[in-house]
Amino acid sequence: MTGIDVLKNRRSNTVQSSPQSRKINRQEIIAKGIICFFTAFTIAILVWIVGYLMVKGFRYNNDVSYDVTTQIEREIPLDNTDEDVVFIINSKVRSEDIPVAGLRKLYNKARKENWGFYNQQNLKVVPFAYEGAGSFSDDVMNFILTGSDLETYRKNVSQTSSWEDMIHRVGQTPGALGFIPASKAEGLPKSVKVLSVRRISLIVSPSVLRIQDGRMMREISQADADKLFSGKVVNWKEIGGIDLPVTLVFWDSKDASSIINRDEPVLAKIQIVHSEEDFYSSIVNTNGAVALGHYSSIESEGLSFIPVLRHETGWNLTWHFIFESPARSGQWGGVSYIILNTFFLILFTIIFSTPVGIMAAIYLVEYTNQGRLMRILRMGTETLAGIPSIVFGLFGFIFFVQICGLGIGFISSTLTITLMVLPTIIRSSEEALKSVPQSFREGSLALGASKLQTIIKVVLPAASPGILTGIILAIGRTVGETAVLIYTLGSNYDLVTGPSSSARVLSLHLYMLFSEALSFDRTFATGAILVILVLITNLSTTWIVKGVNKNASV
Amino acid sequence: METNKIAVNKLNLFYGDFQALHDINIEIKEKEVTALIGPSGCGKSTFIRTLNRMNDLIDIVKIDGTIQYDAMDIYKQWDLIELRKKVGMVFQKPNPFPMSIYDNIAYGPRTHGIKSRQKLNNIVENSLDQASLLDEVKDRLHKPALGLSGGQQQRLCIARVLAVEPDVVLMDEPTSALDPISTSRIEDLIDELKKSYTIVIVTHNMQQAGRISDKTAFFLHGKIEEFGGTDQIFFNPVSSKTEAYISGKFG
Secondary structure, eight states, X not given: OOXXXXXXXXXXXXXXXXXXXXXXXXXXXXXXXXXXXXXXXXXXXXXXXXXXXXXXXXXXXXXXXXXXXXOOBSSBOOSSOSSOEEEEEETTSOXXXXXXXXXXXXXXXXXXXXXXXXXXXXXXOEEEEOOOSTHHHHHHHHHHTTTSOHHHHHHHSEEOSSHHHHHHHHHHSTTEEEEEEGGGGTTOOTTEEXXXXXXXXXXXXGGGGXXXXXXXXXXXXXXXXXXXXXXXXXXXXXXXXXXXXXXXXXXXXXXXXXXXXXXSOOOSEEEEOXXXXXXXHHHHXXXXXXXXXXXXXXXXXXXXXXXXXXXXEEESSOHHHHHSXXXXXXXXXXXXXXXXXXXXXXXXXXXXXXXXXXXXXXXXXXXXXXXXXXXXXXXXXXXXXXXXXXXHHHHHIIIIIIISOOXXXXXXXXXXXXXXXXXXXXXXHHHHHHTSOHHHHHHHHHTTOOHHHHIIIIIXXXXXXXXXXXXXXXXXXXXXXXXXXXXXXXXXXXXOOSTTOOOOOHXXXXXXXXXXXXXXXXXXXXXXXXXXXXXXXXXXXXXXXXXXXXXTXX | OOOEEEEEEEEEEEETTEEXXXXXXXXXXXXXXEXXXXXXXXXXXXXXXXXXXXXXXXXXXXXXXXXXXXXXXXXXXXXXXHHHHHEEEXXXXXXXXXXXXXXXXXXXXXXXXXXXXXXXXXXXXHHHHXXXXXXXXXXXXXXXXXGSOHHXXXXXXXXHHHTTOOSEEEEESTTTTSOHXXXXXXXXXXXXXXXXXXXXXXXXXXXXXXXXOSEEEEEETTEEEEEEEHHHHHHSOSSHHHHHHHTTSOO
């Protein structure tokens, strides 16, 4: 018999499918397809949500409007001296460059100067200066002090005795800022780094900023600015402005050579001037004129300019963010205190709620008859578990804060959350206790153990995985709780110091950051921490229950 | 020389309105194996559970009549905990606690206040030895008891009962959940234990009752139909119902 014969035989032996069975098979396949589709859809949505939160939480990606373009200068030429100046900072400062206006503010301490204004790092600025280098020092001072007060400057800066001393002291002082001649900037120690300066602005004729047909040139992206100066933009309306031809103004042909000598044709009009006065006057007087000029000239000459959007991206959720203490309502620094507060809140909530909850569950399961009272009690706990948390918050505010006089603070919020999570703990402990086989109790009692001994030594250990699950659910609820805390915990972002100290926890911090528009990036970073925390809590459930179960499992 | 360990007099037991036991009178002698046989639902398990007051756990149970253990009424004169120490019980399904083998055995002595490590070690070893389980588990005393086989678990439960030094051991169908080999080991064990303990055993298995017991009580519809020496019950029953049951005509 050949192989084909075998196959034929086999086929003839199979039972012919009836129309009924074919229909059932078809239904089966369709149902399976639908189920698979919805499963995949749900998973995709979940992954997308968590992924989005994580990406936004970990990376920031913003267009920030600055008065100056993104062009950075490491060494800055001075007016009357041949040597360039280099600004240096302590390496702990997480800035690489700064707009020139910011640099001047740092030296003048117009406000309580802090690096936080520039990089969200809560670090006081300590400016250093050296006046012993003759005309170079004077020139730097002039550069820094354009239009500012010499007296304030002298009062604020710390004088150093030499350039070496300057480098040394900047390296020693966190948040330090200083300057040295470019020739000394070679081989700086690791504790010191160069702070580049951005001081080129996009100066335009006032005509460009007119409003026409509801359109106005408010700001320009760096890409558009680059396009503008490569000569490809003929009319302002091409990059979001009004209908006005573009004229590029250059100081002299050397400046202009960067675009004129290129292979690509220059479409925009070009105007080259040879003196400072001509430069400014042609910008002001030519309709649609645009030029690159120093930021200082905007102030001194009263010129118009277009802010430039700089695309900034980087890590949002950094170790710094986790380990630094918050400052300025959470705009600067990190969330370390807030994470600690969250843990304290969880800890005390669990300390208060677990014994009460477990004892209540033991009473309900082991000591009462399953009668009418029990049904009412059970209904009560279930209703409490379903009440919106803001109602609990209201209750906590009226009862603990007002009537008990505990004030807005840690103890009020802990007690309110305890009340809120108690039903969860009672219900899950009850279920856990009920699931302990009656034979365990009988076995223990038959050995002459009392009821209490039986409960403590046999029933509770056997029920502990279930009870722990309930506790962890309660932790999850505590971590995510916001509404209660708005009313009872206040909004202080310091570390909790006592029962009546107001504080913030992560969820509340997130709410404050967002609702007070303090920082969108930080809101997402906090959210990401919360997601991770909840993830850890859930995973730890599995681990803990496994660990507890070790004796119980085979 | 043979004294009455347990004397039951006119015992009636009610589950709510349902009367489960009618006028039970039985005397259980010291160091004998008394088997309780009978069809399902005849009340033999209910009866054995009253002997160490396990029925107290069920709220609706009401009892009248007297049960005396060592000539003292178990409801009026015996302290419940002392009674249960003296009258231990092995259940139908092996029910080791979710702890280690050692802790299972030491549980009873510990609850009765023995703390000395040395004493506990001795008790655990002796009890396991008596339950002929020691050789199988001595290398894994601190492993979970639930990892043992069903037969081993049941012997562990017996050892656990022996650890509190009882006088009477009640066994409620101890082999019904076990395979034949485990069953025969438990039967051997019962034979061994009979030398030092009074044993009351409920069984569905008449051959088992015949093999291991000295006296047999046949329960039917909540009454003791016949009670006597095992040989007499099996080979020379007085009641025709006993004969019918033993010869397999019903049950």
